[in-house]
Amino acid sequence: MNDNTTGEKIIEVLRKAPKVALFSHVSPDGDCIGSMLAIGLALEKMEKEVTYYNPNSVPSYLTFLPGASRITQAIPNPQPETLMFIDCTDLQRVNLTMSDILEDSTVLNLDHHVSNQFFGHFNWVDAQASACGELALILIKQLGVEIDMDMAINLYTAIVTDTGCFQYSNTTSQTHRLSAELLDKGLDLASIHHNIYDQKSLAQIKLLQCALSGMEIHAEGQLAIMTLSLDEFDKCGAEQELSEGLVNHARSIAGVEVAVLLKEVGPQEIKGGLRSNLWFNVNEIAAQFGGGGHKRAAGCTLRIPMAEAKQSMITVIEEALKIGRNH
Amino acid sequence: MNDNTTGEKIIEVLRKAPKVALFSHVSPDGDCIGSMLAIGLALEKMEKEVTYYNPNSVPSYLTFLPGASRITQAIPNPQPETLMFIDCTDLQRVNLTMSDILEDSTVLNLDHHVSNQFFGHFNWVDAQASACGELALILIKQLGVEIDMDMAINLYTAIVTDTGCFQYSNTTSQTHRLSAELLDKGLDLASIHHNIYDQKSLAQIKLLQCALSGMEIHAEGQLAIMTLSLDEFDKCGAEQELSEGLVNHARSIAGVEVAVLLKEVGPQEIKGGLRSNLWFNVNEIAAQFGGGGHKRAAGCTLRIPMAEAKQSMITVIEEALKIGRNH
Numbered sequence: 126m127n128d129n130t131t132g133e134k135i136i137e138v139l140r141k142a143p144k145v146a147l148f149s150h151v152s153p154d155g156d157c158i159g160s161m162l163a164i165g166l167a168l169e170k171m172e173k174e175v176t177y178y179n180p181n182s183v184p185s186y187l188t189f190l191p192g193a194s195r196i197t198q199a200i201p202n203p204q205p206e207t208l209m210f211i212d213c214t215d216l217q218r219v220n221l222t223m224s225d226i227l228e229d230s231t232v233l234n235l236d237h238h239v240s241n242q243f244f245g246h247f248n249w250v251d252a253q254a255s256a257c258g259e260l261a262l263i264l265i266k267q268l269g270v271e272i273d274m275d276m277a278i279n280l281y282t283a284i285v286t287d288t289g290c291f292q293y294s295n296t297t298s299q300t301h302r303l304s305a306e307l308l309d310k311g312l313d314l315a316s317i318h319h320n321i322y323d324q325k326s327l328a329q330i331k332l333l334q335c336a337l338s339g340m341e342i343h344a345e346g347q348l349a350i351m352t353l354s355l356d357e358f359d360k361c362g363a364e365q366e367l368s369e370g371l372v373n374h375a376r377s378i379a380g381v382e383v384a385v386l387l388k389e390v391g392p393q394e395i396k397g398g399l400r401s402n403l404w405f406n407v408n409e410i411a412a413q414f415g416g417g418g419h420k421r422a423a424g425c426t427l428r429i430p431m432a433e434a435k436q437s438m439i440t441v442i443e444e445a446l447k448i449g450r451n452h
Numbered sequence: 453m454n455d456n457t458t459g460e461k462i463i464e465v466l467r468k469a470p471k472v473a474l475f476s477h478v479s480p481d482g483d484c485i486g487s488m489l490a491i492g493l494a495l496e497k498m499e500k501e502v503t504y505y506n507p508n509s510v511p512s513y514l515t516f517l518p519g520a521s522r523i524t525q526a527i528p529n530p531q532p533e534t535l536m537f538i539d540c541t542d543l544q545r546v547n548l549t550m551s552d553i554l555e556d557s558t559v560l561n562l563d564h565h566v567s568n569q570f571f572g573h574f575n576w577v578d579a580q581a582s583a584c585g586e587l588a589l590i591l592i593k594q595l596g597v598e599i600d601m602d603m604a605i606n607l608y609t610a611i612v613t614d615t616g617c618f619q620y621s622n623t624t625s626q627t628h629r630l631s632a633e634l635l636d637k638g639l640d641l642a643s644i645h646h647n648i649y650d651q652k653s654l655a656q657i658k659l660l661q662c663a664l665s666g667m668e669i670h671a672e673g674q675l676a677i678m679t680l681s682l683d684e685f686d687k688c689g690a691e692q693e694l695s696e697g698l699v700n701h702a703r704s705i706a707g708v709e710v711a712v713l714l715k716e717v718g719p720q721e722i723k724g725g726l727r728s729n730l731w732f733n734v735n736e737i738a739a740q741f742g743g744g745g746h747k748r749a750a751g752c753t754l755r756i757p758m759a760e761a762k763q764s765m766i767t768v769i770e771e772a773l774k775i776g777r778n779h
Binding site: 185290291292293294296297298299300301302304305306308309313314315316318319322323324325326327330331333334337338340342346374376377378379381402403 | 512642654
């Protein structure tokens with residue numbers, strides 16, 4: 126069951142299947158939704174009956190995707206024989222377990238995560254792909270379906286959202302070559318990018334304003350630190366998750382190597398998000414506060430008042446910046 | 453003198469020239485600097501003597517480009533026979549006139565602006581190219597020089613900066629295919645993007661905070677308007693040009709169709725920058741105030757106090773939004 130077959134077997138199964146149930150992961154993003162829709166639309170062109178499942182509703186910034194209204198939060202009943210999981214490392218990503226899957230099912234697994242669990246009968250896992258959208262495009266071509274505009278919009282969105290507009294280091298020359306094929310279909314780039322990126326809520330903008338107004342610079346410009354209190358979230362009418370990405374505004378200041386956002390999530394409960402640019406290991410700092418992550422992005426929770434948390438963070442990072450370069 | 457030869461003749465001239473003087477335009481950007489450096493480095497590989505001219509100093513966010521230190525603000529003296537202008541619509545873009553050019557010179561003109569004046573003896577002008585960097589890459593390959601890492605960094609930067617990371621509608625499938633070739637050289641995308649984009653000044657961030665704090669939403673969420681007074685520029689320690697791009701923060705709010713930034717540049721002198729997203733013609737609005745531009749981006753100057761300017765702008769845009777959809 127855990128063989129990493131290439132697409133051949135998956136193509137064969139899909140060709141034969143009269144009905145296919147597609148599944149994509151919780152907290153859906155542009156890659157899983159766009160890839161699922163493109164594959165589904167291609168299978169529909171092959172006259173198959175297709176269902177599109179996601180545990181959550183489609184985020185508003187993705188509702189423009191052709192076919193998005195086909196996605197439901199109901200597991201198909203009756204379950205068809207062929208089930209295809211897209212962009213999912215394991216069944217938990219779809220809030221399912223093996224017992225939810227009928228015994229005579231054929232499970233197909235298309236993914237690009239290095240941590241994929243090879244849970245399918247047939248697994249096409251390519252961790253070199255920047256997005257599942259790359260694999261979906263190759264799959265559709267191998268199915269012999271011509272990419273139409275609707276599929277192209279979905280696939281391009283999948284790639285663009287998972288690569289941060291081709292900026293992240295997962296972007297490869299293949300990413301660009303496949304995107305070129307999609308642009309050849311005549312995509313309206315301005316409209317796609319507007320739909321994806323120009324969807325900030327007013328609360329999010331207010332939160333940014335709030336975070337910037339309290340930003341402090343330390344360590345001769347190398348450290349930028351921002352804080353958001355519960356009161357401030359409240360004042361902005363913002364949920365906690367709207368602070369996502371705010372720390373990058375601090376990180377993008379010239380000369381800043383380390384950026385921190387401390388947000389109050391409860392009484393004496395401060396979540397710290399840390400980012401670095403070129404050399405500083407924020408994972409080591411987060412670890413000192415019982416957290417962790419990666420060299421350039423890490424997080425931790427401090428169970429002390431905000432003022433104290435901020436001062437501790439500044440002290441520890443200033444010290445590490447001083448000795449860091451000499452390592 | 454005004455023939456639009458393809459690259460052939462330009463290649464021939466460059467091959468024969470022992471010395472080449474390269475020129476790029478005032479207010480230099482990533483495209484003109486990156487393209488000039490890549491071409492120059494290629495010519496150096498061909499053992500030619502190359503000079504690199506720009507009327508201004510290289511902006512700090514571009515000083516990481518390999519070869520950037522070669523660029524001078526001194527016109528080469530003596531002038532070599534072969535002069536090549538890169539990304540320039542006309543000689544004025546380099547602060548030169550025909551009288552500055554020796555009579556027996558051969559002037560080469562490589563550009564991608566539709567408004568190019570064909571001022572060279574040989575002109576390679578391709579308005580389909582998203583960036584001059586695309587043409588520079590093709591030129592270097594035609595010269596028979598293998599693209600090395602230094603050239604690739606310059607060419608990629610040229611393309612990325614002129615296409616807004618492949619987001620602008622000037623991006624074509626060729627843009628992606630050429631970028632794929634550059635990525636094949638092993639570019640460090642994270643480092644390049646950090647160098648280009650994470651260079652905001654603290655004053656710029658303060659200005660953003662200031663503009664957001666005074667932002668108003670009108671017309672049931674369709675209009676977002678921001679103002680910046682002379683006092684506020686002063687308080688942030690920011691020059692006028694640092695407000696560049698701020699209006700996009702207002703434009704990127706979900707539901708906003710028109711975004712305006714009004715900035716005070718002198719007593720009773722208000723500059724308005726207008727942007728729209730999908731259908732609203734801001735050119736018509738700017739024209740009502742004696743300005744102009746394009747459908748999605750326009751500007752004007754109002755010689756009245758800020759409060760008055762703001763109210764006029766809101767009134768006129770609200771009215772146009774009401775009737776606009778019915779056109």
